[in-house]
Amino acid sequence: MLCDLCHRNEAHRHIYLFEHGRGRKTFHLCDPCAAAKGTEDSRSGSSLDLLREVQECRRSRLAALVNRAVFSAPIFDIHTHLFDPAFGELLLWGIDDLLTYHYLVAEVFRYLDMPYDRFWKLTKTRQADLIWKKLFVEHSPVSEACRGVITTLQTLGFDPKQRNLAAIRKGLANWKLKNFINHCLNEAGVAKICMTNSPFDDLERPVWQRGFKRDERFVAALRIDPLLLAWSDTAPRLREWGYEVHADLSQKTIREVRRFLKDWTRRIQAKYLMVSLTPEFAFPDAGACAQLIEKAILPHGCEFGLPFALMIGVKRAQNAGLKMAGDGMGRSDLTALANLCAQYPENKFLVTVLARENQHELCVLARKFRNLHIFGCWWFTNVPYVVEEMTRMRIELLGLSVTPQHSDARILDQLIYKWQHSRRIIAQVLVEKYAALAESGWEATPAEIERDAKELLGGAFERFCAS
Ligand code: FIX
Ligand code: ZN
Numbered sequence: 001m002l003c004d005l006c007h008r009n010e011a012h013r014h015i016y017l018f019e020h021g022r023g024r025k026t027f028h029l030c031d032p033c034a035a036a037k038g039t040e041d042s043r044s045g046s047s048l049d050l051l052r053e054v055q056e057c058r059r060s061r062l063a064a065l066v067n068r069a070v071f072s073a074p075i076f077d078i079h080t081h082l083f084d085p086a087f088g089e090l091l092l093w094g095i096d097d098l099l100t101y102h103y104l105v106a107e108v109f110r111y112l113d114m115p116y117d118r119f120w121k122l123t124k125t126r127q128a129d130l131i132w133k134k135l136f137v138e139h140s141p142v143s144e145a146c147r148g149v150i151t152t153l154q155t156l157g158f159d160p161k162q163r164n165l166a167a168i169r170k171g172l173a174n175w176k177l178k179n180f181i182n183h184c185l186n187e188a189g190v191a192k193i194c195m196t197n198s199p200f201d202d203l204e205r206p207v208w209q210r211g212f213k214r215d216e217r218f219v220a221a222l223r224i225d226p227l228l229l230a231w232s233d234t235a236p237r238l239r240e241w242g243y244e245v246h247a248d249l250s251q252k253t254i255r256e257v258r259r260f261l262k263d264w265t266r267r268i269q270a271k272y273l274m275v276s277l278t279p280e281f282a283f284p285d286a287g288a289c290a291q292l293i294e295k296a297i298l299p300h301g302c303e304f305g306l307p308f309a310l311m312i313g314v315k316r317a318q319n320a321g322l323k324m325a326g327d328g329m330g331r332s333d334l335t336a337l338a339n340l341c342a343q344y345p346e347n348k349f350l351v352t353v354l355a356r357e358n359q360h361e362l363c364v365l366a367r368k369f370r371n372l373h374i375f376g377c378w379w380f381t382n383v384p385y386v387v388e389e390m391t392r393m394r395i396e397l398l399g400l401s402v403t404p405q406h407s408d409a410r411i412l413d414q415l416i417y418k419w420q421h422s423r424r425i426i427a428q429v430l431v432e433k434y435a436a437l438a439e440s441g442w443e444a445t446p447a448e449i450e451r452d453a454k455e456l457l458g459g460a461f462e463r464f465c466a467s
Helices: 031-037 045-072 085-090 095-099 102-108 116-121 124-137 144-155 165-173 177-188 204-210 225-229 231-240 251-268 288-304 320-326 335-343 356-368 384-398 414-439 446-466
Strands: 013-019 023-029 075-077 190-194 218-223 270-277 308-312 349-353 372-374
Touching: 013 045, 023 031, 023 045, 045 414, 045 446, 075 414, 075 446, 085 177, 085 204, 095 124, 095 144, 095 165, 102 124, 102 144, 102 320, 116 320, 124 144, 124 165, 144 414, 177 190, 177 414, 190 414, 204 251, 218 251, 225 231, 225 270, 225 288, 231 251, 231 288, 251 270, 251 288, 270 288, 288 308, 335 349, 335 356, 349 356, 356 372, 356 384, 372 446, 384 414, 414 446
Parallel strands: 075 190, 190 218, 218 270, 270 308, 308 349, 349 372
Antiparallel strands: 013 023
């Protein structure tokens, strides 16, 4: 056994100390450290100081191990809005896209009295200038989304102290996209990225139809919001594309919807199907959304062994003037999810919910249903103090059988900050958990810590998908 203080020499002195109310504490010292500390009388005050010193040493060693494990585990980012470079302009990157991220658009209007329309008429560069001025120059960028820009810029080699947007623009303009992708993935430690792939997107669909050589790091996820949430508008589009569907959900229509799902699942090699839902989502239900889920999505999921991902709790266009930044949220009734998990044990459900108030109930549901895998701190929950709370709660209730985070990155560069910030919190929570375990007499080994970190950052998700 190594010495608790120097962690180099073999420990020959075993010291026992009784702490009132906390039981017997043991620590182990090598002869030189024991001599240096003078450990003759274990009841003396100096022994208590020594105990504190040993505990601090153990804690910082543990923190170093956990940080190393969490920061070196390759990430499977299970939900983003990033694209394989073959999609050209659909893959956003660079400072103007970073600054006009809809999280920052929502924040800048806190300080602007400009009408929404005037803002939207500005070029992207002018919008970015305005956001930089208001959120970074005239106020300190303390919000999570603002701090994210700073973390990203610093990691990319800019000195944030300069507060020089022109220099950042110039510096980033030198990058070639291919190299920049490699650089961002490398800096973020991301190995795989799930895209959000919509056959209903007029820019995206033709690229899939033409075909292209896939970049293996970008994994497809079939996004079906228009199918489930706007059936009456979507049915005519499916007909146009050769699927014989009608507004009523007859057996023939359902067969054709399933043919559509099959074609697209195969074409894009989907890892899962996904939809975002309002807080009012109900299941079972007579409406088109629930009917399509029951009759088409779930049987399709079973046939292909694909999870169905539900992101629950968004209220779209709460303030339409803000465009994408105008979506809001509400507390959901998770009865619908409980019904899905209970009534369809052969289906797999990947779920994240938007309301902080729903997080505990979601964890408890996952304890009841092994076909439910919870993931990510989505959107408004992706702020450090909520991430920390959710991560702790999930690990305490579900152990390592969760995927605590996804990035939801819309701009490539964001992978850097989203993962840097998240890894820090995941590591912090794990340190706390391993330290508590050690107090109870279970010391996790470095190999176990590495294994656990990999589990949280993609392993558990991969296993759930493969199950
Ligand atoms: O539905 C979604 O995938 C959401 O993540 C987006 O709609 C949202 O705009 C977003 O980017 C949140 O982070
Ligand atoms: Zn998203």
